[in-house]
Amino acid sequence: MKRILKIGAIAAALLFVILIALPFLINVNSFRPKIESEMTTALGRQVTVGNLSLSILSGSVVAHDIAVADDPSFSKAPFITAKSLKVGVELIPLVFSKQLNMTEIKLEQPQITLLKASSGKWNFSSIGGASDQKSPDDAKSGGSFAVAKLNVSNGKLIVGKANSSAKPQVYNEVALNVKNFSFTSQFQFKLTAQLPGGGNVNILGKAGPISAGDAAKTPFETAVKVNNMDIAASGFIDPASGLGGMASLDGTLNSDGSHAKAVGTLTGTKLKLSAKGTAAPRTVIFKHTVEVDLAKQIGTLTQGDVAVGKAVAHLTGSFQTKGDTQFVSMKLDASEMPVDELAPMLPSLGVVLPSGSQLQGGTLSATLGVAGALDKLVITGPVRLANTKLAGFDLGSQLGALSAFAGKSASNRDTSIQNASLSAHVAPEGTEADNINLTVPAIGIVTGAGTVSPAGALNFKMLADLKGGAMGGLTQVASLGSGKSGIPFAVEGTTSSPHVIPDMTRVASGVAKGALGEVTSAKKVLNGSPQNTIGGLLGKKQK
Numbered sequence: 001m002k003r004i005l006k007i008g009a010i011a012a013a014l015l016f017v018i019l020i021a022l023p024f025l026i027n028v029n030s031f032r033p034k035i036e037s038e039m040t041t042a043l044g045r046q047v048t049v050g051n052l053s054l055s056i057l058s059g060s061v062v063a064h065d066i067a068v069a070d071d072p073s074f075s076k077a078p079f080i081t082a083k084s085l086k087v088g089v090e091l092i093p094l095v096f097s098k099q100l101n102m103t104e105i106k107l108e109q110p111q112i113t114l115l116k117a118s119s120g121k122w123n124f125s126s127i128g129g130a131s132d133q134k135s136p137d138d139a140k141s142g143g144s145f146a147v148a149k150l151n152v153s154n155g156k157l158i159v160g161k162a163n164s165s166a167k168p169q170v171y172n173e174v175a176l177n178v179k180n181f182s183f184t185s186q187f188q189f190k191l192t193a194q195l196p197g198g199g200n201v202n203i204l205g206k207a208g209p210i211s212a213g214d215a216a217k218t219p220f221e222t223a224v225k226v227n228n229m230d231i232a233a234s235g236f237i238d239p240a241s242g243l244g245g246m247a248s249l250d251g252t253l254n255s256d257g258s259h260a261k262a263v264g265t266l267t268g269t270k271l272k273l274s275a276k277g278t279a280a281p282r283t284v285i286f287k288h289t290v291e292v293d294l295a296k297q298i299g300t301l302t303q304g305d306v307a308v309g310k311a312v313a314h315l316t317g318s319f320q321t322k323g324d325t326q327f328v329s330m331k332l333d334a335s336e337m338p339v340d341e342l343a344p345m346l347p348s349l350g351v352v353l354p355s356g357s358q359l360q361g362g363t364l365s366a367t368l369g370v371a372g373a374l375d376k377l378v379i380t381g382p383v384r385l386a387n388t389k390l391a392g393f394d395l396g397s398q399l400g401a402l403s404a405f406a407g408k409s410a411s412n413r414d415t416s417i418q419n420a421s422l423s424a425h426v427a428p429e430g431t432e433a434d435n436i437n438l439t440v441p442a443i444g445i446v447t448g449a450g451t452v453s454p455a456g457a458l459n460f461k462m463l464a465d466l467k468g469g470a471m472g473g474l475t476q477v478a479s480l481g482s483g484k485s486g487i488p489f490a491v492e493g494t495t496s497s498p499h500v501i502p503d504m505t506r507v508a509s510g511v512a513k514g515a516l517g518e519v520t521s522a523k524k525v526l527n528g529s530p531q532n533t534i535g536g537l538l539g540k541k542q543k
Helices: 002-025 028-043 091-097 136-143 339-349 395-406 504-527 534-538
Strands: 052-055 060-069 078-089 102-116 146-161 169-182 187-194 200-207 220-230 244-255 259-272 284-293 298-308 311-322 325-338 358-360 363-373 378-391 415-427 430-440 444-452 458-466 487-493 498-502
Touching: 028 052, 028 060, 259 339, 298 325, 298 339, 311 363, 325 339, 339 358, 339 363, 430 458
Parallel strands: 102 146
Antiparallel strands: 052 060, 060 078, 078 102, 146 169, 169 187, 187 200, 200 220, 220 244, 244 259, 259 284, 284 298, 298 311, 311 325, 325 363, 358 378, 363 378, 378 415, 415 430, 430 444, 444 458, 458 487, 487 498
């Protein structure tokens, strides 16, 4: 028994010595040209590796200082660099036949740079040997490359624009797990990463076969989850636009290589929808269906349901990428949305109400066109408020001297609004409001037009048909050149502190003309034609 144990111990010791000695007996660096050649052929890019080492216990060959060249039309810098590449191998063929059969590839701490040209082409489009210079034998060799497991850990992904000074987006802690990878068949994968500015993305799905003509056209089917994405830092919009907030996404993204389709729900919090806006306190939910022509870089939003609480609007239209700029042509339909749901969102849109006031009750309806470059949008169309109240704002007191024409005080702590409609034109240069019609039951009807500068300065010319009868019929003052009756006034100051300024020159002129008109009418009655005289009214001639 002791002899058997002794023999077993010797055998174990001998095996241990062999395991230690094998890495020294096998010159794994002799496989470096083969590894470089096969990876270069498979990727269609020049691949270089550093020193190789063999680990018998883990059954792997480790290559240090990996570099994969970029498409020369994009950059001379490497497309991929990595601290190390661990290749799982079959030990028996390696030891006895010196054949390198790969079973697994692990890329550790890589840095991958993705660049997009203004034409829409990516620097990874030629990955997979999509080159006219490739020989048939090379193409066959690259196409047959396959591995059971392909893993990337602790990577850094840099996404930017070719030949641009714009700051690229950096995704950290990138991890990729692929099963049964092949260039010629479909494979499963899972990708996770930390987003620029915080948050994370998780993509699970399947892709392949990889398009030989353009890797960017490889078909795929994925489920996508994005958590707490910083919109301003995401790279999807120009930070100079002033838009911001946090967004989360739960949806699907599929592509057949030519057309892509995205369906899902985007949830936005602390949204800032204008350069002058502030973070919104309400959550916005956007259910969407988007279809994109990848070659033409044109997309269509076929479903865009925007919900703020019980307020729902519908956004549809198209968008297109031209060079570095995103253009949109959209239509927003909103019908009788509850004002109480929308009021908290106004500051995020850069809409400033008079200090200390807020909209309460009623509905908002609008049909708006949204067009232009994403950072220079122009919004046009009719907007209407109905049966609402501007609490904390006394329109009567703001009218000041104009109230005298109403024959009584029009002062009230709040301003009830039966109707407020206008035609809006909102652009980076400012806002224009035409066809304003404001019906305030306690005061009257106010009409006019004007502008709001980007800084919030007001310049409106208005006409007030005030309720009441002071000065009798002379309260209906003819507005010079308009043919409408009312009290002319201007609104100046700012959106947070508006000032109502009566146009007393026009008022006085209108009153004088009105008085003259009444005197003239009286003279016509006394001295006019038989049809206009008292006698004429009685049906007989005046003597």
